[in-house]
Amino acid sequence: MNQQQTIYPGEVFANNADFDLAIRQLIPRYDEILEVISVCVPREANYLLELGCGTGELTLKLLQRCPKARLVSLDYSPRMVATTQKKITEQGYQERCQIIQADFGEWADGKLTIDIPSDFDACVSSLAIHHLSDEMKAKLFTCIAKHLQPGGCFWNGDPVLQESPVLVDIYETMRTNWTQQQGINREEVRSKLGQTQPYGYSGQDRLATLATHFSLLEQAGFQVIAVPWKYFGLAVFGGWI
Numbered sequence: 001m002n003q004q005q006t007i008y009p010g011e012v013f014a015n016n017a018d019f020d021l022a023i024r025q026l027i028p029r030y031d032e033i034l035e036v037i038s039v040c041v042p043r044e045a046n047y048l049l050e051l052g053c054g055t056g057e058l059t060l061k062l063l064q065r066c067p068k069a070r071l072v073s074l075d076y077s078p079r080m081v082a083t084t085q086k087k088i089t090e091q092g093y094q095e096r097c098q099i100i101q102a103d104f105g106e107w108a109d110g111k112l113t114i115d116i117p118s119d120f121d122a123c124v125s126s127l128a129i130h131h132l133s134d135e136m137k138a139k140l141f142t143c144i145a146k147h148l149q150p151g152g153c154f155w156n157g158d159p160v161l162q163e164s165p166v167l168v169d170i171y172e173t174m175r176t177n178w179t180q181q182q183g184i185n186r187e188e189v190r191s192k193l194g195q196t197q198p199y200g201y202s203g204q205d206r207l208a209t210l211a212t213h214f215s216l217l218e219q220a221g222f223q224v225i226a227v228p229w230k231y232f233g234l235a236v237f238g239g240w241i
């Protein structure tokens with residue numbers, strides 16, 4: 001681990017330029033997660049909200065999939081916002097996309113001074129919300145539900161907590177195997193990680209089981225809850241309001 005560089009939870013790697021390759025080596029089926037989220041968003045959507053854009057890999061997929069859509073994305077990391085902004089401009093999507101540097105926990109807690117509209121067709125997130133406490137996940141899901149149009153949907157791709165300690169080793173082995181299959185040693189990828197300090201509403205990984213997520217989504221007012229994809233300790237889940 002790179003001890004020199006302190007990073008925000010969710011930035012993952014000390015050097016931001018490593019993110020796009022190294023996340024694919026570290027997270028099994030990363031591209032599939034983004035693909036599943038984007039195909040769950042209706043192609044004809046007009047207005048999308050993304051939480052935690054990172055380097056913009058899901059942002060770009062959504063803009064490509066939904067040709068009419070305007071997209072608002074929140075991420076609290078200046079360097080992630082800058083990277084996504086650059087990619088969006090290079091690909092000519094700047095008219096349809098607004099990246100806001102903000103903490104989505106603050107938004108959920110009603111403390112964000114920027115006004116976020118409340119007529120989104122869909123809200124999406126990948127590999128970001130698991131940094132919130134369960135109490136804040138509950139607030140966030142409620143806030144998302146309030147900002148969706150009737151019939152709108154929310155999809156989140158995130159690591160989930162194993163239901164039994166027996167699964168810990170199984171999930172670990174699967175991740176080690178995945179990294180090896182990418183032709184790199186897991187320690188080599190891990191050496192690129194930054195030293196995370198809690199920042200804003202986010203901390204180290206605070207995983208919840210799928211069952212906990214279901215209950216939080218239900219309490220937030222989601223009428224239909226679904227898991228379109230799951231692979232060991234990773235899942236894409238959400239539903240419709």
Ligand SMILES: C[S@@+](CC[C@H](N)C(=O)[O-])C[C@H]1O[C@@H](n2cnc3c(N)ncnc32)[C@H](O)[C@@H]1O
Nearest residue numbers: 010052053054075076077080103104126128202
């Ligand atoms: C691991 S990255 C994932 C990025 C992207 N969604 C992807 O799948 O490649 C997580 C992102 O969430 C952001 N993030 C984490 N907690 C946040 C918070 N409370 N508010 C805003 N952004 C947050 C981080 O800055 C980071 O860019």
